[in-house]
Amino acid sequence: MRRIAFLLVFALAPSAFAKSHSADQTGAPAAVHHAAAHAKDATAPPPPSAYNDHPKLAIILVIDQFRGDYLDRYRADFKNRGFNLFLQHGAYFPDCYFDYANTKTAPGHATIGTGAYTDGHGIASNDWWDLARNQERTVSSVEDERYRLVGEPDSSIPANQPGAPPGAPKFLTGSSPRNLLASTVGDELRLATQGQAKVFGISLKDRAAILPAGSAANAAYWIDPSSGYFVTSTFYMSQLPDWVTAFNTSGRKAQAEQEANAPDKTTQFYELVGRTPAANSYELDFAQALITGEELGQHDVTDLVTISLSANDILGHQMGPDSNYEEQMVDSLDTQLDTFFTWLDKNIPGGLGNVWIALTADHGVAPIPSTAARYGINAATLDLNKLTEALDYAINMKFSPGEKLNYILPHQELPYISLNQSEFMKAGINEAEAEAAVQQLLPAAVASLTPTPPEPPPTDAIVPATPGAPGPQPSETRLPPHPVLFRSYTREQLADGPYPPTPWGTLLAHSYSPNGGWYIMVIPADYQMETLSSIQTTHFSPYSYDRHVPLGFYGAPFAPGIYRGRVEPVDIAATFAALMGINQPSASVGHILAQAFRPAADVTYPKPKPVPPARTHRATTHAGETPRGASPKATTHP
Numbered sequence: 001m002r003r004i005a006f007l008l009v010f011a012l013a014p015s016a017f018a019k020s021h022s023a024d025q026t027g028a029p030a031a032v033h034h035a036a037a038h039a040k041d042a043t044a045p046p047p048p049s050a051y052n053d054h055p056k057l058a059i060i061l062v063i064d065q066f067r068g069d070y071l072d073r074y075r076a077d078f079k080n081r082g083f084n085l086f087l088q089h090g091a092y093f094p095d096c097y098f099d100y101a102n103t104k105t106a107p108g109h110a111t112i113g114t115g116a117y118t119d120g121h122g123i124a125s126n127d128w129w130d131l132a133r134n135q136e137r138t139v140s141s142v143e144d145e146r147y148r149l150v151g152e153p154d155s156s157i158p159a160n161q162p163g164a165p166p167g168a169p170k171f172l173t174g175s176s177p178r179n180l181l182a183s184t185v186g187d188e189l190r191l192a193t194q195g196q197a198k199v200f201g202i203s204l205k206d207r208a209a210i211l212p213a214g215s216a217a218n219a220a221y222w223i224d225p226s227s228g229y230f231v232t233s234t235f236y237m238s239q240l241p242d243w244v245t246a247f248n249t250s251g252r253k254a255q256a257e258q259e260a261n262a263p264d265k266t267t268q269f270y271e272l273v274g275r276t277p278a279a280n281s282y283e284l285d286f287a288q289a290l291i292t293g294e295e296l297g298q299h300d301v302t303d304l305v306t307i308s309l310s311a312n313d314i315l316g317h318q319m320g321p322d323s324n325y326e327e328q329m330v331d332s333l334d335t336q337l338d339t340f341f342t343w344l345d346k347n348i349p350g351g352l353g354n355v356w357i358a359l360t361a362d363h364g365v366a367p368i369p370s371t372a373a374r375y376g377i378n379a380a381t382l383d384l385n386k387l388t389e390a391l392d393y394a395i396n397m398k399f400s401p402g403e404k405l406n407y408i409l410p411h412q413e414l415p416y417i418s419l420n421q422s423e424f425m426k427a428g429i430n431e432a433e434a435e436a437a438v439q440q441l442l443p444a445a446v447a448s449l450t451p452t453p454p455e456p457p458p459t460d461a462i463v464p465a466t467p468g469a470p471g472p473q474p475s476e477t478r479l480p481p482h483p484v485l486f487r488s489y490t491r492e493q494l495a496d497g498p499y500p501p502t503p504w505g506t507l508l509a510h511s512y513s514p515n516g517g518w519y520i521m522v523i524p525a526d527y528q529m530e531t532l533s534s535i536q537t538t539h540f541s542p543y544s545y546d547r548h549v550p551l552g553f554y555g556a557p558f559a560p561g562i563y564r565g566r567v568e569p570v571d572i573a574a575t576f577a578a579l580m581g582i583n584q585p586s587a588s589v590g591h592i593l594a595q596a597f598r599p600a601a602d603v604t605y606p607k608p609k610p611v612p613p614a615r616t617h618r619a620t621t622h623a624g625e626t627p628r629g630a631s632p633k634a635t636t637h638p
């Protein structure tokens, strides 16, 4: 019925739609537009736009923790149409950098979807303190106690519900984009087509599925981290669609466990399978099941899917960017993408020519500190527990001598240090005073982390290298790395400025969020990070290695080539919106990458053959089979 109404609108006002989307799609000279517009008035088909199903399907493909230099570093390994779809057959931008200072997963995915930075979309980190919602722990960027999870295996019944197994998690909170303060390109596509376009987000991680897709998405799917089954939230629906249940019970999960050499029915799916190439093919197969099950690319307007591949991040934190495992992961993904793109070519009406794909990442990563230190870089780590102790001691001395109050909240994660608002308020100290005091005490607290009096290097270690022979590494002949505070900013400073009139000022302005209560943004020197317990390296900083990501486009409007010069991940939403003929997302600050557009008159789309939609999903095993095993609440990962 809705579809009939939609078609009626087109029948009544075809020229309005055609005219409003005919111009400015290409960045080509005005004369080309003019000529194209005239040609169209005669017999040419309407220009490509989301309103007339051009393309059939748009995909935003995000590789979690994938630095911009990887595709150059491993380029010689690539075969067929995996990464080469972008490098050889698409428009590729090797110099793409996020323009903000908080390069974590949740803000990265929100930025890609909204085309805005943290000051526009509100997501500053993966987790933060929100004392009004929870006094005992941080809340995650997407958890939402007003909703419940959908599709959790029985093993995940929370302890406060009947039938909960021993060791069950305390709660089974749902998720939603409640903290996302801006619309996404998917939201705008839904609005523009009055809900006709379908929009989905998928990932292993809830935040990476939910945030790039947006508030109006039809659904987002991610995995229960213990079992690996795909789940969603009552924010979207009250029960899983049949195709998801079929995928969950198909034996595909067991196959992933085998491929990853993980135990059958492991209760650590996220950690054990998630860090292997098997997780990427598991997700891409789920994407195929989604496209088939929801009949994406099969109707009168453009559909959109955001796919965030998590495996690279889980592995990268453990092994670092320079390990052989990273190269193996990239090479495997090259093959897996080739398989996925070939599948799209066969299963989307008209083939890959009717698909647009954007490729990017949510952030890069730093080298492992000890690796950087080996070459002489001052890559120290900061023990945040000790830093908190030192700050608490100094603040007590200042405001409550002789007492041991906890003015700094526990479980800190850089680049933020959160203050215990209620403790300060009890002492009659307001936000401005509290943040200023902590900021003032911070340099001494960081300096106190320097290892006990550094010994000068032994003079006999300083042996000049014989030409041609490997000499001593700088790390063997120099003082050990020591923590250095580069800059710090209070929440109030970030909110109100003034910002320096430089690129650094813009970067800071882009990093502000009202979420997180009272806080200080703490920026150590480059290549430094907090001391990590179970992983080796991370990403969080304003430095290039954390901000550099790939940016590639494939699709009919894009002129293949390598495009040098700085671009940003926010440009994806702006560019897709412009080409789709829809509004940019509500807080979008991206640029339209028109330098990579073909002239409008040259953009053509294959005519789909009238064949019934393929139904090849392997839904073969027993519906209703429920997995067993303990299922802790989703842990948070950087």
Ligand SMILES: [Zn+2]
Residues within 6 Å of the ligand: 064, 065, 104, 105, 106, 108, 313, 362, 363, 638
């Ligand atoms: Zn990430």
